[in-house]
Ligand SMILES: [Zn+2]
């Protein structure tokens with residue numbers, strides 16, 4: 001199939017999906033996942049409550065800092081931090097935190113296209129302009145086959161698919177594989193998280209020569225993204241970037257919450273992002 005044919009096929013698929021969703025919505029009008037307002041899965045009022053990542057971050061690892069820095073101590077070493085750049089669209093605060101929970105644990109896969117718009121908004125920011133044209137493939141962080149069977153879908157893949165659809169990027173679910181069934185990272189400290197995902201991922205030889213953009217829902221210590229990136233680089237990927245929906249709200253999230261400093265600096269620099277439906 002030619003790329004033009006591919007493109008028109010995608011347009012047809014998109015409009016069929018849109019019509020199918022509209023049909024379902026006519027039968028079962030959606031209610032806002034946060035406030036219950038009728039007519040939207042995420043209403044415009046609640047969508048405005050999402051807190052974008054502030055501009056005061058580490059340019060490499062994307063972690064929120066008191067001031068913007070090129071590198072921080074956490075990511076200065078290529079061996080321990082194999083990603084060229086990580087960004088999270090927003091902070092892991094209400095209401096986004098609850099929407100991610102619904103998507104991951106409550107079967108609300110219908111929220112994924114709406115949440116993907118926050119990824120799109122983050123990807124459209126000026127600091128991706130030099131990188132975006134060179135991204136060869138978008139690879140969602142994979143789930144282990146067993147967890148995929150339980151959940152029925154990979155939320156990172158749904159988010160990545162939304163980004164790829166809206167920005168015409170190639171979605172590749174064949175490049176990374178989760179070989180080890182790891183326990184949830186929730187409740188583990190940084191060292192435990194790293195050990196938990198060690199050797200959990202393998203990368204296909206098709207990674208060779210590619211610049212990859214990893215997509216995941218939440219970026220906490222980066223252990224999962226780093227494990228994926230290391231596997232991809234070992235398989236010959238040229239560079240690996242990552243984009244996630246959310247990251248913790250405070251700079252030293254595993255030590256002590258220091259949210260006030262962050263939210264103060266943010267209020268003057270950030271605009272609401274994303275869109276609603
Ligand atoms: Zn609402």
Ligand SMILES: [Zn+2]
Pocket residue numbers: 058059060061062063071072073074075076
């Ligand atoms: Zn950093």
